[in-house]
Amino acid sequence: MTSWFGIDAGVASIRMIDANLPRFSQAVQAVALAVAFLLDARLVVVAVGAILVLAALGGPRWNLLAYLYRALPLPRGPKEPAGPPRFAQTVGAVFLTVASITLFVAARDTAPWWVLGWGAALLVALLAGLAATTSF
Amino acid sequence: MGERAFILAIALGAGALFLVAYSSYRRRAGAALDRLDVDALGLELMSGCCAFVVFTTPTCRPCKAVLKVVSDAVDASPAPTEIVTVDAVDNHELALHCDVRTVPTTFLITASGHVIDRWRTVPHRAEVDAALQRL
Numbered sequence: 538m539t540s541w542f543g544i545d546a547g548v549a550s551i552r553m554i555d556a557n558l559p560r561f562s563q564a565v566q567a568v569a570l571a572v573a574f575l576l577d578a579r580l581v582v583v584a585v586g587a588i589l590v591l592a593a594l595g596g597p598r599w600n601l602l603a604y605l606y607r608a609l610p611l612p613r614g615p616k617e618p619a620g621p622p623r624f625a626q627t628v629g630a631v632f633l634t635v636a637s638i639t640l641f642v643a644a645r646d647t648a649p650w651w652v653l654g655w656g657a658a659l660l661v662a663l664l665a666g667l668a669a670t671t672s673f
Numbered sequence: 674m675g676e677r678a679f680i681l682a683i684a685l686g687a688g689a690l691f692l693v694a695y696s697s698y699r700r701r702a703g704a705a706l707d708r709l710d711v712d713a714l715g716l717e718l719m720s721g722c723c724a725f726v727v728f729t730t731p732t733c734r735p736c737k738a739v740l741k742v743v744s745d746a747v748d749a750s751p752a753p754t755e756i757v758t759v760d761a762v763d764n765h766e767l768a769l770h771c772d773v774r775t776v777p778t779t780f781l782i783t784a785s786g787h788v789i790d791r792w793r794t795v796p797h798r799a800e801v802d803a804a805l806q807r808l
Contacts, residue, residue, distance in 0.1 A: 551737055551738055551741040553741070556797060556798060556799070571681055574677055574680075574681060575674060575677050575678060575681060576674070577674075577677070614799075615797075615798040615799060615802075616745065616798065617742060617795075617797055617798050618737075618738035618741055618742060618795060620734070620735065620738050620795075621735065621738065621794075621795050659680075659681075659684055662684075663684055663687070663688050666688060667688055667691070667692065671692060
Protein backbone atom coordinates (compact mmCIF):
# COMPACT_ATOMS: atom_id res chain seq x y z
CA MET A 538 0.00 0.00 0.00
CA THR A 539 1.27 3.47 -0.85
CA SER A 540 0.80 6.30 1.58
CA TRP A 541 1.66 9.75 0.28
CA PHE A 542 0.48 11.63 3.29
CA GLY A 543 1.72 9.33 6.01
CA ILE A 544 -1.06 7.79 8.07
CA ASP A 545 -0.34 4.46 9.72
CA ALA A 546 -3.29 2.38 8.66
CA GLY A 547 -3.09 -0.48 11.18
CA VAL A 548 -5.23 -2.44 8.79
CA ALA A 549 -4.22 -5.89 10.01
CA SER A 550 -6.05 -5.49 13.30
CA ILE A 551 -9.52 -5.15 11.74
CA ARG A 552 -11.88 -8.01 12.57
CA MET A 553 -13.80 -9.32 9.56
CA ILE A 554 -17.14 -11.10 9.35
CA ASP A 555 -19.28 -12.65 6.63
CA ALA A 556 -21.16 -9.70 5.04
CA ASN A 557 -24.36 -11.73 4.74
CA LEU A 558 -24.53 -12.40 8.49
CA PRO A 559 -25.56 -8.86 9.54
CA ARG A 560 -27.99 -8.69 6.58
CA PHE A 561 -29.61 -11.95 7.71
CA SER A 562 -29.66 -10.86 11.35
CA GLN A 563 -31.23 -7.48 10.48
CA ALA A 564 -33.87 -9.10 8.27
CA VAL A 565 -34.86 -11.50 11.06
CA GLN A 566 -35.09 -8.60 13.53
CA ALA A 567 -37.18 -6.43 11.16
CA VAL A 568 -39.68 -9.18 10.35
CA ALA A 569 -39.95 -10.41 13.96
CA LEU A 570 -40.51 -6.90 15.35
CA ALA A 571 -43.06 -5.95 12.66
CA VAL A 572 -45.04 -9.15 13.30
CA ALA A 573 -44.77 -8.58 17.06
CA PHE A 574 -46.24 -5.09 16.61
CA LEU A 575 -49.08 -6.38 14.42
CA LEU A 576 -50.01 -9.15 16.86
CA ASP A 577 -49.28 -7.18 20.07
CA ALA A 578 -46.70 -9.84 21.01
CA ARG A 579 -44.62 -7.98 23.59
CA LEU A 580 -42.60 -11.07 24.49
CA VAL A 581 -41.14 -11.14 20.96
CA VAL A 582 -39.69 -7.65 21.55
CA VAL A 583 -38.13 -8.92 24.78
CA ALA A 584 -36.77 -12.00 23.01
CA VAL A 585 -35.19 -10.03 20.12
CA GLY A 586 -33.85 -7.47 22.61
CA ALA A 587 -32.33 -10.23 24.76
CA ILE A 588 -30.62 -11.77 21.70
CA LEU A 589 -29.12 -8.37 20.75
CA VAL A 590 -28.01 -7.57 24.31
CA LEU A 591 -26.35 -11.00 24.61
CA ALA A 592 -24.54 -10.47 21.29
CA ALA A 593 -23.53 -6.90 22.17
CA LEU A 594 -22.19 -7.78 25.62
CA GLY A 595 -20.88 -11.29 24.98
CA GLY A 596 -19.46 -10.82 21.49
CA PRO A 597 -19.72 -13.23 18.54
CA ARG A 598 -19.70 -16.36 20.76
CA TRP A 599 -23.03 -15.29 22.28
CA ASN A 600 -24.64 -14.18 19.01
CA LEU A 601 -27.53 -16.66 18.70
CA LEU A 602 -28.54 -15.33 15.27
CA ALA A 603 -25.02 -16.10 14.01
CA TYR A 604 -25.47 -19.75 15.07
CA LEU A 605 -28.85 -19.81 13.29
CA TYR A 606 -27.24 -18.27 10.18
CA ARG A 607 -24.50 -20.90 10.13
CA ALA A 608 -27.02 -23.71 10.68
CA LEU A 609 -29.13 -22.66 7.70
CA PRO A 610 -28.09 -23.40 4.10
CA LEU A 611 -27.75 -19.72 3.12
CA PRO A 612 -25.26 -18.34 0.56
CA ARG A 613 -22.09 -17.05 2.22
CA GLY A 614 -20.99 -13.49 1.41
CA PRO A 615 -17.64 -11.71 1.12
CA LYS A 616 -15.80 -10.60 4.24
CA GLU A 617 -16.44 -7.12 5.63
CA PRO A 618 -15.28 -5.27 8.75
CA ALA A 619 -17.20 -6.27 11.88
CA GLY A 620 -17.20 -2.77 13.45
CA PRO A 621 -20.08 -0.95 11.73
CA PRO A 622 -22.72 -3.74 12.01
CA ARG A 623 -21.64 -4.37 15.58
CA PHE A 624 -22.17 -0.70 16.44
CA ALA A 625 -25.62 -0.81 14.83
CA GLN A 626 -26.40 -3.95 16.80
CA THR A 627 -25.44 -2.22 20.07
CA VAL A 628 -27.73 0.72 19.27
CA GLY A 629 -30.53 -1.76 18.52
CA ALA A 630 -29.90 -3.55 21.82
CA VAL A 631 -30.22 -0.27 23.76
CA PHE A 632 -33.45 0.72 21.98
CA LEU A 633 -35.02 -2.71 22.43
CA THR A 634 -34.09 -2.74 26.14
CA VAL A 635 -35.94 0.56 26.56
CA ALA A 636 -38.86 -0.80 24.52
CA SER A 637 -39.07 -4.06 26.51
CA ILE A 638 -39.02 -2.33 29.89
CA THR A 639 -41.58 0.27 28.83
CA LEU A 640 -43.98 -2.27 27.30
CA PHE A 641 -44.17 -4.18 30.58
CA VAL A 642 -43.81 -1.33 33.11
CA ALA A 643 -45.88 1.49 31.58
CA ALA A 644 -49.68 1.37 31.66
CA ARG A 645 -51.22 0.00 28.46
CA ASP A 646 -52.28 2.46 25.72
CA THR A 647 -50.63 5.45 27.39
CA ALA A 648 -48.31 7.80 25.48
CA PRO A 649 -45.06 6.32 26.88
CA TRP A 650 -46.32 2.79 26.17
CA TRP A 651 -46.87 3.68 22.51
CA VAL A 652 -43.91 5.99 21.94
CA LEU A 653 -41.10 4.55 24.09
CA GLY A 654 -42.41 1.00 23.82
CA TRP A 655 -43.71 0.25 20.34
CA GLY A 656 -42.17 3.40 18.87
CA ALA A 657 -38.64 2.34 19.81
CA ALA A 658 -39.30 -1.23 18.66
CA LEU A 659 -40.66 -0.03 15.29
CA LEU A 660 -37.68 2.30 14.87
CA VAL A 661 -35.33 -0.65 15.29
CA ALA A 662 -37.47 -2.68 12.85
CA LEU A 663 -37.36 0.14 10.29
CA LEU A 664 -33.60 0.73 10.53
CA ALA A 665 -32.88 -3.01 10.53
CA GLY A 666 -35.09 -3.38 7.46
CA LEU A 667 -33.26 -0.54 5.68
CA ALA A 668 -29.86 -1.97 6.63
CA ALA A 669 -30.84 -5.45 5.47
CA THR A 670 -32.19 -4.40 2.07
CA THR A 671 -29.77 -1.62 1.13
CA SER A 672 -26.14 -0.75 1.73
CA PHE A 673 -27.23 2.25 3.77
CA MET B 674 -54.86 -5.07 14.58
CA GLY B 675 -56.37 -2.78 11.93
CA GLU B 676 -54.83 0.38 13.30
CA ARG B 677 -51.51 -1.39 13.87
CA ALA B 678 -51.42 -2.51 10.24
CA PHE B 679 -52.07 1.13 9.30
CA ILE B 680 -49.18 2.37 11.48
CA LEU B 681 -46.90 -0.33 10.08
CA ALA B 682 -47.86 0.68 6.53
CA ILE B 683 -47.00 4.31 7.34
CA ALA B 684 -43.63 3.23 8.75
CA LEU B 685 -42.93 1.19 5.61
CA GLY B 686 -43.95 4.15 3.44
CA ALA B 687 -41.65 6.47 5.41
CA GLY B 688 -38.79 4.00 4.95
CA ALA B 689 -39.40 3.78 1.19
CA LEU B 690 -39.64 7.58 0.91
CA PHE B 691 -36.38 7.97 2.82
CA LEU B 692 -34.68 5.48 0.50
CA VAL B 693 -35.80 7.36 -2.60
CA ALA B 694 -34.72 10.72 -1.13
CA TYR B 695 -31.38 9.33 0.03
CA SER B 696 -30.54 7.68 -3.27
CA SER B 697 -31.41 10.83 -5.23
CA TYR B 698 -29.26 12.87 -2.81
CA ARG B 699 -26.38 10.48 -3.38
CA ARG B 700 -26.80 10.70 -7.14
CA ARG B 701 -26.80 14.50 -7.08
CA ALA B 702 -23.90 14.69 -4.64
CA GLY B 703 -22.02 12.29 -6.89
CA ALA B 704 -22.70 14.37 -9.99
CA ALA B 705 -21.20 17.47 -8.39
CA LEU B 706 -17.63 16.29 -8.85
CA ASP B 707 -16.52 13.97 -11.60
CA ARG B 708 -12.79 14.68 -11.62
CA LEU B 709 -10.09 14.96 -8.93
CA ASP B 710 -7.03 17.12 -9.45
CA VAL B 711 -4.33 14.48 -9.78
CA ASP B 712 -1.52 17.06 -9.56
CA ALA B 713 -2.87 18.44 -6.29
CA LEU B 714 -3.02 14.91 -4.91
CA GLY B 715 0.64 14.47 -5.80
CA LEU B 716 -0.26 11.38 -7.75
CA GLU B 717 1.95 10.18 -10.54
CA LEU B 718 0.08 7.20 -11.81
CA MET B 719 1.19 5.12 -14.74
CA SER B 720 -1.19 5.33 -17.68
CA GLY B 721 -3.95 2.75 -17.41
CA CYS B 722 -3.49 2.57 -13.65
CA CYS B 723 -6.10 3.70 -11.20
CA ALA B 724 -6.20 4.53 -7.51
CA PHE B 725 -8.35 4.56 -4.43
CA VAL B 726 -8.05 7.91 -2.66
CA VAL B 727 -9.10 7.55 0.98
CA PHE B 728 -9.58 10.78 2.93
CA THR B 729 -8.98 10.09 6.59
CA THR B 730 -7.86 11.65 9.88
CA PRO B 731 -5.48 10.24 12.49
CA THR B 732 -8.34 9.46 14.90
CA CYS B 733 -10.77 8.01 12.33
CA ARG B 734 -11.51 4.41 13.27
CA PRO B 735 -13.94 3.54 10.42
CA CYS B 736 -11.20 4.65 8.01
CA LYS B 737 -9.21 1.56 9.00
CA ALA B 738 -12.17 -0.57 8.02
CA VAL B 739 -12.31 1.25 4.67
CA LEU B 740 -8.61 0.59 4.07
CA LYS B 741 -9.09 -3.09 4.93
CA VAL B 742 -12.00 -3.49 2.49
CA VAL B 743 -10.20 -1.56 -0.24
CA SER B 744 -6.87 -3.35 0.15
CA ASP B 745 -8.59 -6.76 0.12
CA ALA B 746 -10.41 -5.76 -3.08
CA VAL B 747 -7.17 -4.51 -4.67
CA ASP B 748 -5.37 -7.74 -3.77
CA ALA B 749 -8.13 -9.76 -5.45
CA SER B 750 -8.35 -7.53 -8.53
CA PRO B 751 -6.15 -8.03 -11.63
CA ALA B 752 -6.07 -4.26 -12.34
CA PRO B 753 -2.95 -2.57 -10.92
CA THR B 754 -4.52 -0.23 -8.38
CA GLU B 755 -2.84 2.05 -5.89
CA ILE B 756 -4.24 3.11 -2.53
CA VAL B 757 -3.57 6.65 -1.42
CA THR B 758 -4.49 7.88 2.04
CA VAL B 759 -4.89 11.63 2.50
CA ASP B 760 -5.00 13.23 5.94
CA ALA B 761 -7.95 15.63 5.61
CA VAL B 762 -6.65 17.74 8.52
CA ASP B 763 -3.16 18.31 7.15
CA ASN B 764 -4.56 18.75 3.64
CA HIS B 765 -7.58 20.83 4.47
CA GLU B 766 -7.62 22.82 1.23
CA LEU B 767 -7.38 19.67 -0.85
CA ALA B 768 -10.22 18.04 1.11
CA LEU B 769 -12.40 21.12 0.56
CA HIS B 770 -11.52 21.12 -3.12
CA CYS B 771 -12.57 17.45 -3.37
CA ASP B 772 -15.87 18.20 -1.61
CA VAL B 773 -14.93 15.94 1.32
CA ARG B 774 -17.33 16.70 4.17
CA THR B 775 -16.80 13.63 6.28
CA VAL B 776 -14.21 10.94 6.87
CA PRO B 777 -13.97 8.32 5.62
CA THR B 778 -14.59 9.54 2.07
CA THR B 779 -13.20 7.27 -0.60
CA PHE B 780 -12.77 7.91 -4.33
CA LEU B 781 -11.90 5.42 -7.02
CA ILE B 782 -10.21 7.40 -9.80
CA THR B 783 -8.47 6.70 -13.08
CA ALA B 784 -4.93 7.90 -13.80
CA SER B 785 -6.35 11.11 -15.28
CA GLY B 786 -8.42 11.78 -12.16
CA HIS B 787 -11.81 10.76 -13.54
CA VAL B 788 -13.99 9.65 -10.64
CA ILE B 789 -15.36 6.13 -11.16
CA ASP B 790 -17.14 5.95 -7.81
CA ARG B 791 -17.12 7.42 -4.32
CA TRP B 792 -18.26 6.35 -0.84
CA ARG B 793 -18.96 8.44 2.22
CA THR B 794 -19.20 5.47 4.58
CA VAL B 795 -17.42 2.14 4.86
CA PRO B 796 -18.20 0.53 1.50
CA HIS B 797 -19.26 -3.07 1.19
CA ARG B 798 -16.73 -5.30 -0.53
CA ALA B 799 -19.26 -6.11 -3.28
CA GLU B 800 -19.66 -2.37 -4.08
CA VAL B 801 -15.89 -1.93 -4.35
CA ASP B 802 -15.56 -5.01 -6.55
CA ALA B 803 -18.37 -3.72 -8.78
CA ALA B 804 -16.63 -0.33 -9.11
CA LEU B 805 -13.35 -2.02 -10.06
CA GLN B 806 -15.24 -3.99 -12.72
CA ARG B 807 -16.43 -0.69 -14.26
CA LEU B 808 -12.88 0.52 -14.92
